[in-house]
Amino acid sequence: MVEPLIALDRIGKSFDGGKSFAVRGVDLAVARGTFLCLVGGSGAGKSTLLKTINRLIEPDEGEVRLDGRSVAAQAAAELRRGIGYVFQGVGLFPHMSVAENIAVTPRLLGWTKADITARVGELLDLVGLPADFGARFPNFLSGGQQQRVGIARALAARPPVMLMDEPFGALDPLIRADLGSAYRALHDRLGLTTVMVTHDLQEAVLLGDRMAVMKDGRLLAQGEPAELLASSDPHVAALMAAPRRMAERVAARLEGGHV
Amino acid sequence: MSDQLAAAWRMLPGALAGHVLLSACALLLGLAVSLPLAVLAARHAKVRWPALALASLVQTVPSLALLALFYPLLLAVSAVMRPLIGHGLPALGFLPSLLALTLYSMLPILRTGVAGLTGIDPAVLEAADGAGMTASQKLWRVQAPLAAPVVMAGVRTAAVWTIGAATLSTPVGQTSLGDYIFSGLQTENWVYVLFGCAASAILALTADQLLGLIEAGARRRDGRRMALGAAGLVIGVLACLAPAAAGQIGAPSRTYVIGAKNFSEQFTLAALIGERLEADGAAVSIKQGLGSAVIFRALASGGIDAYVDYSGTLWTNVLGRRDTPAPAVMLADLKRELMARHGVVMLGPLGFENAYVLAMESGRARALGVANIADLAPHAPDLTLGSDLEFLSRPEWTALKSAYGLSFRAERSYSPTFMYSALKDGQADVISAFSSDGRIAADGLTVLADPKHAIPSYDAVLLISPKRANDARLRRALAPLIGEIDVASMRQANLMVDRDQDKRTPAQAAALLESGLR
Numbered sequence: 064m065v066e067p068l069i070a071l072d073r074i075g076k077s078f079d080g081g082k083s084f085a086v087r088g089v090d091l092a093v094a095r096g097t098f099l100c101l102v103g104g105s106g107a108g109k110s111t112l113l114k115t116i117n118r119l120i121e122p123d124e125g126e127v128r129l130d131g132r133s134v135a136a137q138a139a140a141e142l143r144r145g146i147g148y149v150f151q152g153v154g155l156f157p158h159m160s161v162a163e164n165i166a167v168t169p170r171l172l173g174w175t176k177a178d179i180t181a182r183v184g185e186l187l188d189l190v191g192l193p194a195d196f197g198a199r200f201p202n203f204l205s206g207g208q209q210q211r212v213g214i215a216r217a218l219a220a221r222p223p224v225m226l227m228d229e230p231f232g233a234l235d236p237l238i239r240a241d242l243g244s245a246y247r248a249l250h251d252r253l254g255l256t257t258v259m260v261t262h263d264l265q266e267a268v269l270l271g272d273r274m275a276v277m278k279d280g281r282l283l284a285q286g287e288p289a290e291l292l293a294s295s296d297p298h299v300a301a302l303m304a305a306p307r308r309m310a311e312r313v314a315a316r317l318e319g320g321h322v
Numbered sequence: 323m324s325d326q327l328a329a330a331w332r333m334l335p336g337a338l339a340g341h342v343l344l345s346a347c348a349l350l351l352g353l354a355v356s357l358p359l360a361v362l363a364a365r366h367a368k369v370r371w372p373a374l375a376l377a378s379l380v381q382t383v384p385s386l387a388l389l390a391l392f393y394p395l396l397l398a399v400s401a402v403m404r405p406l407i408g409h410g411l412p413a414l415g416f417l418p419s420l421l422a423l424t425l426y427s428m429l430p431i432l433r434t435g436v437a438g439l440t441g442i443d444p445a446v447l448e449a450a451d452g453a454g455m456t457a458s459q460k461l462w463r464v465q466a467p468l469a470a471p472v473v474m475a476g477v478r479t480a481a482v483w484t485i486g487a488a489t490l491s492t493p494v495g496q497t498s499l500g501d502y503i504f505s506g507l508q509t510e511n512w513v514y515v516l517f518g519c520a521a522s523a524i525l526a527l528t529a530d531q532l533l534g535l536i537e538a539g540a541r542r543r544d545g546r547r548m549a550l551g552a553a554g555l556v557i558g559v560l561a562c563l564a565p566a567a568a569g570q571i572g573a574p575s576r577t578y579v580i581g582a583k584n585f586s587e588q589f590t591l592a593a594l595i596g597e598r599l600e601a602d603g604a605a606v607s608i609k610q611g612l613g614s615a616v617i618f619r620a621l622a623s624g625g626i627d628a629y630v631d632y633s634g635t636l637w638t639n640v641l642g643r644r645d646t647p648a649p650a651v652m653l654a655d656l657k658r659e660l661m662a663r664h665g666v667v668m669l670g671p672l673g674f675e676n677a678y679v680l681a682m683e684s685g686r687a688r689a690l691g692v693a694n695i696a697d698l699a700p701h702a703p704d705l706t707l708g709s710d711l712e713f714l715s716r717p718e719w720t721a722l723k724s725a726y727g728l729s730f731r732a733e734r735s736y737s738p739t740f741m742y743s744a745l746k747d748g749q750a751d752v753i754s755a756f757s758s759d760g761r762i763a764a765d766g767l768t769v770l771a772d773p774k775h776a777i778p779s780y781d782a783v784l785l786i787s788p789k790r791a792n793d794a795r796l797r798r799a800l801a802p803l804i805g806e807i808d809v810a811s812m813r814q815a816n817l818m819v820d821r822d823q824d825k826r827t828p829a830q831a832a833a834l835l836e837s838g839l840r
Contacts, residue, residue, distance in 0.1 A: 143452060148452030156464060158468055
C-alpha cells in the first residue's frame with residue numbers, strides 16, 4: 064500500500080497529566096489529494112487532533128508522519144512553514160498590510176522581493192480579492208475578506224497540506240457557503256491535501272471527500288459520507304442522517320406542511 | 323535679582339550636562355534591564371509576580387532615601403572588592419546616582435512591557451506560530467511592534483520620573499540641576515530654587531514630547547515620526563553635553579574638586595578656595611550640598627580634594643571622642659589623628675569658630691544681668707528656648723543641660739529663619755544659634771559664654787585629601803587663608819547671602835572675604 068501523505072498512529076493527548084485524555088488511540092490516514100472533514104460535537108478532540116499534525120500541540124502518545132517522516136523529528140518552525148494553517152480566529156497581523164500578511168511565510172523562507180510581490184498578486188486573485196487590497200490594513204476588512212486573506216497567507220509558500228480549524232465558523236451563512244465552495248475549488252485546482260475541522264455536518268458533507276467522526280477523544284468511524292450513512296454505529300448513523308432530515312424539514316416547512 | 327539670575331545662568335552648562343548625562347544613562351540602563359525582564363515575565367508567570375512586586379517595592383522607597391542607600395551599599399561592595407581587584411568603587415557621585423535612578427525607572431517600563439506583551443490577541447500569536455515563526459522571530463516581528471506603543475507610554479513616564487528624581491542626586495555629590503534647588507533652599511535664594519525647578523521641568527517636558535513623538539509613530543506605524551523623535555533625543559542630549567565636554571577638553575586634566583556641606587558659609591568658603599585656585603590657573607569644580615558624614619569620607623577617598631570642616635564635628639563624628647579638651651589641644655590631636663588614620667592633612671584653622679551657642683537680645687540680657695550660661699540657669703525656668711530643628715536632639719544640648727542644670731519653661735523648634743523672628747517677637751527668650759551666623763550681629767544679639775566648656779570648640783579648619791597632600795599649588799592657594807578669617811568677617815559674609823533684602827551670591831561673599839585678606 065502507498066504510504067498516505069498524513070499518517071496518525073495511536074495518537075493520545077492529555078492536558079491534565081494523564082487523568083483524562085482529550086484524544087486517545089486515534090489512527091488516521093489521509094491520502095494525497097484528499098479533502099478530509101473532521102467532525103464531532105464540541106469537546107470531541109477534533110482541534111487537538113488537528114494541531115498535532117503541525118505540532119501546535121505535542122501528543123503524549125503515538126506518532127504523526129508527514130510524507131513518511133515523523134514530524135517530531137523536524138524543527139517545529141520549519142515544519143509549519145510547509146503546512147498551511149487557517150483557523151476561526153484568523154489572526155491577521157494588525158501591524159502589517161494585507162500584502163505583508165500574505166508574504167509572512169515566503170519571507171521566513173527567504174524568497175526574493177520580486178518572487179514575493181508576484182506571489183502576493185497571484186494569491187489575491189486566487190482568493191477573489193482586488194489587487195489594491197494589498198495595501199490595506201486588516202482592521203479595514205470585513206470578516207469574510209479577512210478570512211480570504213487568512214487563506215491566501217496559508218497558501219503563500221505553496222504548501223502541499225492545508226490544516227483548517229473551523230475556518231468559516233465565525234462568518235454569516237451566505238458568506239460561509241460561498242467561501243467554502245471557493246476553497247473547495249482551490250483545493251482541486253492546486254492539488255492540495257486538506258484536513259478541515261468543522262462541527263457543521265452539512266458543510267462537511269458538501270465539502271469533504273471523506274469524513275472522520277470523533278466523540279470523546281476517540282475516532283468512531285471514517286469513510287466517504289455515503290459509507291458513513293450506512294454505519295452500524297448508531298451515533299454515526301444518526302449524525303449522518305441529521306443534515307438530510309434537517310433539509311427535508313426545512314423544505315416541508317417552506318411548502319407549508321407539517322413534519 | 324539679576325545678579326542671582328546671571329550667576330544661575332553661568333552654572334547652567336555644567337549642571338545641565340551632569341543632569342542630562344545621568345538621566346540618559348539611567349534611562350538607557352533601565353531599558354536594557356527592564357525590557358528583557360518584561361519579555362521573561364510575560365512568558366513565565368513565575369517570574370512575573372516577583373519582578374513586578376520588587377519593582378513596586380523600589381517605588382515605595384522615597385527617591386532621596388534610595389539615592390542615600392546606595393552610598394553605604396557601594397562602600398561595603400567597595401570594601402569587598404578592594405583586596406580582589408586592587409581598587410574600590412566610587413561610593414559618591416555618578417555611580418550611586420545612576421544605580422538608584424536605574425532602579426527607579428524600571429517599574430513603569432516593566433509594567434507596561436508586561437501589559438503590552440500579554441495584551442496581544444492570542445489569535446495573532448497562534449497565527450505567528452502557525453506561519454512557522456521561531457520564538458525570536460515572533461518576538462521581533464509580531465510581539466515587539468504590537469507592544470511598542472504601550473511600552474513607549476511607560477518609557478515616557480520613566481523618563482519624566484528619572485529627570486525629576488535626578489535633582490536629588492546633589493546630596494550624594496553628583497552635579498545636577500538639583501544643585502540650584504539644594505543651595506537655593508539653604509541660602510533661601512528662591513531665584514535659584516525656581517531656576518532649578520524650571521530647568522528640570524523644561525527638560526522633562528522636552529524629553530516627554532520627543533518620546534511622545536516616537537510613541538505616536540509606533541502607534542500609527544509611521545517610521546518618519548519615530549526617526550524624528552529619536553533624532554531629536556540624540557541631538558538634544560549631545561547639545562546639552564557639548565559645552566561641558568568642550569570645557570573638559572580645553573581644561574587641564576587635573577581639576578581640583580572642592581567640597582561644600584549644605585549651608586551658606588560652606589558655599590562661600592568653597593567659592594573662596596575655588597577663586598584662589600582659578601587665579602593660580604587651575605581648573606576647579608565645586609561639589610556642594612554634601613552631608614556632614616559623606617563629605618569627610620569623600621575627602622579621605624580622594625573624591626574631593628579640599629574642604630572646610632569644624633573641629634568639634636571631626637572630633638565627635640570622625641574620631642568618635644566624647645570629651646571636650648581645650649581648643650588648642652583638640653586641634654593638635656585632630657591634626658595628628660586625621661593624618662595617622664586617614665592620611666588627611668589638616669592645614670590649619672581659618673581663625674573663626676562656628677559653634678552652637680545660646681544667644682539673647684542684648685537689652686534683655688543686660689536687664690537680667692546675664693553674660694554667660696551659668697548666669698542664665700537661675701532665670702531659665704521663666705524663659706522659653708527657641709532652637710533649630712535638630713539642636714534639641716543633639717549631644718551638645720544634653721551636655722549643656724547637665725553642665726549648667728538648665729531647665730526652660732518651654733522648648734520650641736523652628737526653621738532657622740523663623741527662629742530669629744521668634745526671638746524678635748518675644749515668642750522665644752533664648753535661641754540656639756551658630757556663632758558665625760551673620761544675623762547675630764545684624765540683630766544685635768548677645769552670645770552667652772560657655773565658662774564650663776560644655777560644648778566642644780568648632781574651629782573652622784582646612785582639610786586636604788591624602789592624594790593632594792603634597793600638591794604645591796593647592797597649599798600655595800590655601801596657606802594665606804590660615805588664621806586670616808575672623809568671626810566678624812565671616813558673619814558679614816554669611817549675612818550677605820542669608821539676608822532677605824539685597825541678597826548676594828556666595829561668590830560675591832567670597833570676594834568680600836578675599837578683599838579682607840592681607
